[in-house]
Amino acid sequence: MENSFDYDYVIIGSGFGGSVSALRLSEKGYKVLVIEKGKWYKKEDFPKTNWQLKKWLWLPTFKMFGILKMTIFRHATIISGVGVGGGSLVYANTLPIPKSEFFNSGNWKGLANWEEELKPHYTVAEKMLGAVKNPKFYDADIALQKVAMQMGRTKEFEAPKVSVYFGKSDVEVKDPFFNGEGPDRVGCNFCGQCMTGCPNNAKNSLDKNYLYLAQKKGAKVIAEKLVTSVKTIDNDSGNLGYIIDFKDATSYFDKGSDSVKTKGVIFSGGVLGTVRLLLDMRSKKYLPNLSDEVGNHIRTNNENLSLITSRDKDLDLSKGIAIGSIFSPDDHGHVEAVRYGAGSNFWKILIIPMVFGKNVFIRIFQLLKELILHPTVWLGNYFRKDYAKRTVILLFMQHLDSTIKLKRGWFNLSSKVTTGAKPTPFIPMAKTLADKVAKEINGNAFMMSTDILLGSPSTAHILGGAVIGKDKEHGVIDKYQKVFGYQNMYVCDGSAMSANPGVNPSLSITAMTERAMSFISKK
Numbered sequence: 001m002e003n004s005f006d007y008d009y010v011i012i013g014s015g016f017g018g019s020v021s022a023l024r025l026s027e028k029g030y031k032v033l034v035i036e037k038g039k040w041y042k043k044e045d046f047p048k049t050n051w052q053l054k055k056w057l058w059l060p061t062f063k064m065f066g067i068l069k070m071t072i073f074r075h076a077t078i079i080s081g082v083g084v085g086g087g088s089l090v091y092a093n094t095l096p097i098p099k100s101e102f103f104n105s106g107n108w109k110g111l112a113n114w115e116e117e118l119k120p121h122y123t124v125a126e127k128m129l130g131a132v133k134n135p136k137f138y139d140a141d142i143a144l145q146k147v148a149m150q151m152g153r154t155k156e157f158e159a160p161k162v163s164v165y166f167g168k169s170d171v172e173v174k175d176p177f178f179n180g181e182g183p184d185r186v187g188c189n190f191c192g193q194c195m196t197g198c199p200n201n202a203k204n205s206l207d208k209n210y211l212y213l214a215q216k217k218g219a220k221v222i223a224e225k226l227v228t229s230v231k232t233i234d235n236d237s238g239n240l241g242y243i244i245d246f247k248d249a250t251s252y253f254d255k256g257s258d259s260v261k262t263k264g265v266i267f268s269g270g271v272l273g274t275v276r277l278l279l280d281m282r283s284k285k286y287l288p289n290l291s292d293e294v295g296n297h298i299r300t301n302n303e304n305l306s307l308i309t310s311r312d313k314d315l316d317l318s319k320g321i322a323i324g325s326i327f328s329p330d331d332h333g334h335v336e337a338v339r340y341g342a343g344s345n346f347w348k349i350l351i352i353p354m355v356f357g358k359n360v361f362i363r364i365f366q367l368l369k370e371l372i373l374h375p376t377v378w379l380g381n382y383f384r385k386d387y388a389k390r391t392v393i394l395l396f397m398q399h400l401d402s403t404i405k406l407k408r409g410w411f412n413l414s415s416k417v418t419t420g421a422k423p424t425p426f427i428p429m430a431k432t433l434a435d436k437v438a439k440e441i442n443g444n445a446f447m448m449s450t451d452i453l454l455g456s457p458s459t460a461h462i463l464g465g466a467v468i469g470k471d472k473e474h475g476v477i478d479k480y481q482k483v484f485g486y487q488n489m490y491v492c493d494g495s496a497m498s499a500n501p502g503v504n505p506s507l508s509i510t511a512m513t514e515r516a517m518s519f520i521s522k523k
């Protein structure tokens with residue numbers, strides 16, 4: 001039987017959870033295959049601006065195979081990363097450790113002393129991802145700092161820890177992180193392009209650390225293949241292993257599917273990838289033992305995205321790293337100054353003035369008022385050639401909890417509110433912050449049109465759906481992230497996150513996966 005397996009573990013998806021699993025399992029002597037549906041992007045392949053839609057957006061129906069995917073549900077518009085390295089290709093590098101509340105709330109509450117247990121794994125995760133404080137503030141950060149001062153929160157304002165190599169700008173050096181075992185790197189030049197993919201080899205995306213080292217240890221990574229099914233060989237709990245089917249994700253014609261036999265499986269497709277696959281496998285009865293909780297307990301960071309455009313031509317709000325500064329304006333909230341690189345003006349076509357209102361009719365009425373009273377402010381944006389240079393995005397997040405459920409609809413996944421208030425983009429503190437920053441930079445506040453018209457928030461931080469629980473009735477995985485009802489099957493990605501961190505989640509996903517992998521013995 002031993003020899004009839006192609007792999008010891010197949011990892012589905014190459015984001016944070018997948019890359020950590022690939023390295024740690026390879027180090028333990030296992031034969032590992034990582035299957036990723038997105039492309040393998042090198043620094044020269046990334047789009048120069050987000051107008052290069054084919055390289056930026058993932059929309060396979062239109063043969064666009066970029067690094068960013070947008071998925072609209074009734075209760076949230078979700079943006080996520082696609083490609084070898086998952087969300088690390090598009091993410092804004094920011095790696096905060098959540099406050100204690102995260103470790104003592106949600107579905108995993110009381111199942112372990114999470115804060116204590118995860119502490120050493122956060123330390124390893126920070127080291128592996130090369131997390132250091134942003135060393136330079138630029139115009140957008142200075143504006144946020146002034147607002148923090150006005151609100152009496154000067155002490156809370158700080159540079160975030162980010163996964164960027166801050167050597168000499170544009171100078172290439174031998175691997176500065178892993179005693180020469182890692183790839184050569186180049187010092188960051190603060191071009192602000194992190195979220196369209198770093199063209200300078202300065203961002204510590206996963207293909208430069210975990211995944212790079214995993215390959216050196218023997219892990220195989222195949223790109224542009226979509227995993228379509230996971231079946232047990234014994235038709236029961238996976239004691240005899242699994243068959244994984246996958247097919248081309250980027251070809252123009254259907255070339256049929258391939259399959260591999262493996263002893264173990266790690267689901268690391270991110271919330272949308274993992275939850276979709278688990279729901280499919282349960283409904284097709286390929287994995288009938290899965291908990292009924294699949295798709296349940298999905299959280300966002302309860303966030304608001306506002307985009308403030310300055311009328312002042314002298315400011316350059318695109319200069320700096322993607323997130324250069326952060327502060328907590330109150331006990332629950334956390335705000336970050338975010339930017340795109342110069343020329344990445346795509347978002348201007350999707351934004352409309354920031355208006356709050358109980359229902360869509362009130363908001364449309366307010367928008368009409370804006371259009372009549374300030375037509376040039378609104379419409380002028382669509383013609384602005386230096387939109388990214390003049391725009392700072394405020395990302396406001398909060399600890400307050402509410403959950404939604406994803407379930408299979410007629411054609412696709414659909415969402416439903418389960419606990420707490422429905423997620424909303426209309427957060428009073430976010431508006432206060434947007435107004436203050438607008439005043440500071442002589443600008444106007446806008447929001448995504450989907451947020452205002454649908455009344456649901458946009459989020460880059462979708463979490464949960466395969467959460468930790470004490471048993472199958474309360475969660476999909478146990479406290480070691482093993483799937484209830486199956487052998488050698490794990491969920492290691494954002495869908496395992498079982499509470500709202502209230503801050504950017506990638507460091508926590510990395511630390512949780514480090515912990516889960518530490519319980520798997522050597523081969």
Ligand SMILES: Cc1cc2nc3c(=O)[nH]c(=O)nc-3n(C[C@H](O)[C@H](O)[C@H](O)COP(=O)(O)OP(=O)(O)OC[C@H]3O[C@@H](n4cnc5c(N)ncnc54)[C@H](O)[C@@H]3O)c2cc1C
Pocket residue numbers: 012013014015016017018035036037038079080081082083084085086087088090091092093094095195225226227228268269270271272273274277323460461462492493494495504505506507509
């Ligand atoms: C624009 C943007 C900015 C962000 N900024 C930050 C930030 O500053 N800090 C932070 O902490 N977080 C940030 N995030 C969020 C962060 O990217 C995610 O939380 C994180 O990547 C989730 O990690 P994961 O392990 O769950 O999976 P992901 O990183 O999402 O990776 C999952 C991978 O699996 C692949 N996949 C899915 N299904 C399949 C399948 N069936 N077969 C094969 N492959 C599959 C996907 O293509 C993807 O590459 C940002 C996100 C976005 C979109």
Ligand code: SF4
Pocket residue numbers: 164187188189190191192193194195197198199200201202203320321322
């Ligand atoms: S600011 Fe520019 S050089 Fe620095 S990490 Fe971001 S994209 Fe790379």
